[in-house]
Amino acid sequence: ELKVEQNPxxxxxxxxxxxxxxxxxxxxxxxxxxxxxxxxxxxxxxFVLLSNGAVKQEGRLMAxxxxxARLSTLHITAAVHDLSATYFxxxxxxNYGQNFVFGPGTRLSVLP
Amino acid sequence: xxxxxxxxxxxxxxxxxxxxxxxxxxxxxxxxxxxxxxLGHGLRLIYYSAAADITDKGEVxxxxxxxxxxxxxFPLTLESAxxxxxxxxxxxxxxxGQETQYFGPGTRLLVL
Numbered sequence: 306e307l308k309v310e311q312n313p314x315x316x317x318x319x320x321x322x323x324x325x326x327x328x329x330x331x332x333x334x335x336x337x338x339x340x341x342x343x344x345x346x347x348x349x350x351x352f353v354l355l356s357n358g359a360v361k362q363e364g365r366l367m368a369x370x371x372x373x374a375r376l377s378t379l380h381i382t383a384a385v386h387d388l389s390a391t392y393f394x395x396x397x398x399x400n401y402g403q404n405f406v407f408g409p410g411t412r413l414s415v416l417p
Numbered sequence: 418x419x420x421x422x423x424x425x426x427x428x429x430x431x432x433x434x435x436x437x438x439x440x441x442x443x444x445x446x447x448x449x450x451x452x453x454x455x456l457g458h459g460l461r462l463i464y465y466s467a468a469a470d471i472t473d474k475g476e477v478x479x480x481x482x483x484x485x486x487x488x489x490x491f492p493l494t495l496e497s498a499x500x501x502x503x504x505x506x507x508x509x510x511x512x513x514g515q516e517t518q519y520f521g522p523g524t525r526l527l528v529l
Contacts, residue, residue: 338517338518340520346522346523347507347520347521347522347523348460348507348509348520349520350517350518350519353516353517393459393460395518403448403450403465403467403511403513403518404462404465404473404475405462405518406462406476407459407460407461408459409459410459
């Protein structure tokens with residue numbers, strides 16, 4: 306059974322600092338998705354990683370995928386308050402399907 | 418561009434009543450999904466649909482019924498609501514293949 310874990314689950318960091326959120330999963334998958342959720346809001350798609358070694362960047366966020374290690378990272382560079390949110394990774398149960406298993410989420414708080 | 422909408426946005430009901438949550442998307446996406454989000458459990462898939470008249474169970478389908486007679490609509494019915502079904506319900510949709518899922522704004526359901 307596919308399990309998706311994230312760490313840390315809670316992260317409090319100061320503006321300007323760098324940090325990495327980790328997402329690891331228990332079965333083979335060549336795809337992984339990152340989402341952002343602001344408090345009381347819906348989920349917003351951040352990145353779609355479709356192969357081993359895939360790297361995507363948007364602003365201060367960069368995501369990568371290592372399918373051999375079954376690990377994805379979401380790196381935050383020079384954090385700003387607007388990045389405060391909960392970040393979820395999601396992995397499909399099989400390589401062709403759309404049945405995702407979501408990680409528990411990492412709640413990020415960026416302090417001024 | 419209306420995207421994906423859910424109604425109602427908030428609902429209070431009583432134990433034993435039938436409740437239907439509506440989901441509508443304007444993108445002609447093949448796939449549609451229903452998730453529930455609860456503290457401590459993250460996002461869990463209830464049901465999904467690959468096309469009109471094709472539905473399948475997710476991780477937590479008990480107590481829920483879905484139908485999909487038209488591509489754009491995917492209603493979720495709680496046949497006899499229980500307090501444990503108090504949650505935030507998100508509908509999502511995606512193109513077939515490796516596309517990300519796009520989430521609706523959510524419905525907050527309280528069962529008394």
